[in-house]
Amino acid sequence: MNDNGQAKFINNIRKALCVDGKKARPDFFCLKSDEESIEESVLIFDRIGNRSHSSRLQLLGKLIDAAKPVNLDVIPVKSLPAAAQEIVKLACEKKPEWGDAKSVALWKHPLIEEMNIREILRKHDIGIIFSNQPDAGKAERDRHIKESAGSFIGITSADYCVAETGTLVLKTAPGNERIVSLLPSIHVAVIKLEQVIADFKELYTLLDKDLKDRPEGIENGMIFITGPSKTADIEATMVHGAHGPREVYIYVVTGD
Amino acid sequence: MTRITTENYREEAIKGINDPVLQKALANLQIRLGRGAEEAYRNLPEGPGLRRKAHEIRMKAVENLDSLLERLSEKIRSRGGHVFFAEDADAAVTYCLETAQKHNVRLAVKGKSMITEEIGLNDAFAAAGIEVAETDLGEYIIQLAGEHPSHIIAPAIHKTRSEIGLLFSEKLNIPYTTDPETLTRAARKALREKFLLADMGISGCNIACAETGHITVVSNEGNIRMSTTLPKVHVAFMGMERITARLSDHDILFRLLSRGAAAQKMAGYVSYIGGPRISGQADGPDEFHLVIIDNGRTKILADEEFREMLCCIRCGACLNMCPVYGKIGGHAYGYAYSGPVGAVVTPLLVGINRAKDLCLGETLCGACKDACPVDIDLPRMLLLLRSKLADGDLKWNVRRDNTGEKILYGIWSEIVQRRWAYDAMLSLSRKGLRLFTGKEGIISSLPFFLKGWTDSRDMKPPARESFIRQWKKSENQRRVK
């Protein structure tokens, strides 16, 4: 069977490492984590799980601070309908980047469904794009991508949001396309306060657990997004909006 | 063909030093990114010591590369992805070209990837009549200009906004402007069309994860996301050492990579990709290929003294603190990798004799080691490379670089063991240099191999009496007393 050069390649590595290919090597991935890191994980889970509402609001404050230097807008809202109102206001204010027609790409996601935003947008003559037939074949997918490329706002949710850096974590899943946070000129994310976590240590501790409980979530890929797209390649001058979205808004539903 | 011009180090270095635009750009870069990263490490909750931990994570991966690569390829194949193991540049390029030809690729879009520079991918595609569009703004600029990158993270650092304005007005047919935002918008529009039309996307890989079976790609612009999501075929190239064992390793590695590369707490985009699109997903490539490349890395792996070099994650932090790079710029290093990383890796990959100026032409100040997010001891390896040039080396196929110098140091090594001989040498050089000493007791011109000093600097001549002689005299006087 053609292994695409694997056996010889790996053998060369084993020779270089002076490792005997026949002897079993320790399997990293079945190794139980050491006591210390298990303890640490437990502490972190407890901390996240038992976080009080006021502590979460404090984290939100940290998120808002972290967002400023990366040109990210974080807006706390009381409820999902309130988020919907803010988003529609944004959609009415902002001008489309490509052409004159306004259209919004959406994820299929419970939070977004609950917001009931499609109807409101339609009332304002703003087109809605979401993928109906993802498995209908290449031609349909190409059409969908081209349509999404003309949208000026993309609305997603997220799995987590890291307060220390302003980073959104989006797991790839059916209905939760990557292009919705990539092609539109503006990316809008709607999340709940509980989804805001402190730092990357907490994030990776949660991801490790997700890997055990719901591996497909991570298996299919993830994106971390920290603010709008940017570049400083021309004389070290920062410009926002290189190839990805030029503006990013995170609406955090606090329930207050 | 891979471009190697390491023999032009001196000549290119002098060009760089005499280029005022480059000098200003490099000075600013080193303040913004170099000093910026220093501060960013200091502000880490764990402090700069975290780099040692990152080093251990990388070394562990390197020492278990066989298992990790097996795991990675198993997982990618289980998702319908293809994994090809390329022993050298030709194998990697051929595989990618054949894949492109199989899919009738006319246009490929490419994210910034040093390894594709290393293997000469663009030239091979051009020869086969396939357009490869660089999509990182800096790479796009220099591709339009027909040049080579001069920095790992900021490839067009040597170009002014007016040069770029002229270039864009000519190639993109837009009115001449020097406003970075307008220029960026023009590139955004031009490249957006290419992203949507491209048949193939090409990327590198920052740090793959064996546990989950993903590669990762990192950018601030979003061009790599575009290149790896829209076209129907995605080919990713990965140096075989660019992998870590567990997902949780990424916490430390990405936080340090972002700080080292661009003084950021976190890069704009990090994508985990493990195969082609899943069913039910409206976007993503139909085919995913990972090309894992050796091209001389196994040899580095086999040498325990150089193995550490495989910990490198190609962030460019060392360039941002190097006083030599800060003056000569990236082109002098004559290969894909410039700065301190280039000074070690290039000789190991292309030949130590061939790239000797890269490891000899450094001050060994050690700033690179402090700047490295994974704490690689680059100065130690530079010294090691120098010892191979001094004495030759069978394993690395190095011939002795300078027999005359070897003989001189041989004589010197005998002299330093005998103070009387050392005193004689001091006396001789004192007398000899008197001929070159001017009226004010200054030497403004030295002969032979010392000329380089006095081309720009004065020199104080050896003292009439060495310190040890003065000491001996005063000791004798003390005894007499």
Place this chain on the structure above:
Amino acid sequence: MNSNKKVTLFIQCIIDGIFPEVGVAVVRIFEKLGITIKCPAEQTCCGQPAFNSGYRKEAKRAAEHFINVFGDAEAIVCPSGSCVNMVRNHYPELFRDDAKQLEKAKGIGVRTFELTEYLVDVLGLEDLGSRYDGRITYHDSCHLMRGIGVKEQPRKLIRKIRGAEFIEMKDSDKCCGFGGAFSVKYPEISTAILEDKVKNIIDSNAEIVTGCDMGCLMNIQGLLSRRGLPVKTLHIAQLLAGQSI
């Protein structure tokens, strides 16, 4: 006061041959402190020039001689950070295949100190009663700072010099471009780096630039002299010994 301490002086080849006045200043410092100084007359070179150019066998000969000459000295003090870096951090590398010599090399590394390191960390002194009137700036030499970890000690000493105004220059911790043989083998690059250092010195408005390594100071002085710039170069020992310009 410190009469029970004995210091053995390793003077460094550059100071020995070209700047003996610096050695004289070092001796004066210890005399003022009432510490007995020994200075083995058989000493020559620590081996660094050969080592840095890749000639390890030859460097090893120099190192063996050093170990023989300085043998069991209680404390070896050297007014050169790069030499101490060589002895402490590279001698073990040179002798790693010879267990007995390796033992000696490690032992001697622990007992070898750079001058300001010895004064501040071992003797616990900052004020030596020195006097110098004028504006002084300080250059951090690379091996001293990164190899030995000495950064604050010279500053503590300078700040206690009566009459002296200490000014930090921009990028004091950036290389001066000396790099040993590099300065003559790649002179254009060396000079380009040096130009930045000299500019920072001039911009600091100091009258004197000081440091703990004559290699660096010789390099800096070379350009200052060629350009006819009024800043003087003095080794820190000369300031501490109360030597006037």
